[in-house]
Amino acid sequence: SSTRYLKRKWPGHPLAHGDGQVYVHRAVLYEAIGEGEHKCCWCSRRVSWRGTGIARLVVDHKNEDRHDNRPENLIASCRHCNSARAKRADFLTHCRNGHEWTPSGTYLRPDGAGRQCRACNALREKSRARRNRGT
Numbered sequence: 001s002s003t004r005y006l007k008r009k010w011p012g013h014p015l016a017h018g019d020g021q022v023y024v025h026r027a028v029l030y031e032a033i034g035e036g037e038h039k040c041c042w043c044s045r046r047v048s049w050r051g052t053g054i055a056r057l058v059v060d061h062k063n064e065d066r067h068d069n070r071p072e073n074l075i076a077s078c079r080h081c082n083s084a085r086a087k088r089a090d091f092l093t094h095c096r097n098g099h100e101w102t103p104s105g106t107y108l109r110p111d112g113a114g115r116q117c118r119a120c121n122a123l124r125e126k127s128r129a130r131r132n133r134g135t
Helices: 024-033 079-087 118-133
Strands: 007-009 021-023 037-039 046-048 058-061 074-077 106-108 115-117
Touching (some): 021 024, 058 079, 074 079, 106 118
Antiparallel strands (some): 037 046, 058 074
């Protein structure tokens, strides 16, 4: 099928499966950025090749063409961002409430566990303050 990812026989590669097969996009990005921990390009969560669950590094194709395995088209991503991006065309540019992701409008968590929209945070704080005044 044209939607499947390309594989290559590469026994001994650090990312090879038991049958010696490696997904080409994973091998290309691995060669470009190396072993170890990396940050998700979208939310800055820490991910690694051998991580599990949300901490597992997922290779994201920037142009969404899963056969375009040029290094400049591949980025490290967490499972959440990769999945969300696949479902929402505006994921890269706007939060779930429609506020634009800009450097000044985005709070990057210091623990690397994601980003938060400053406009949404401000609205949440206003709502919390109104509730507290009403009691």
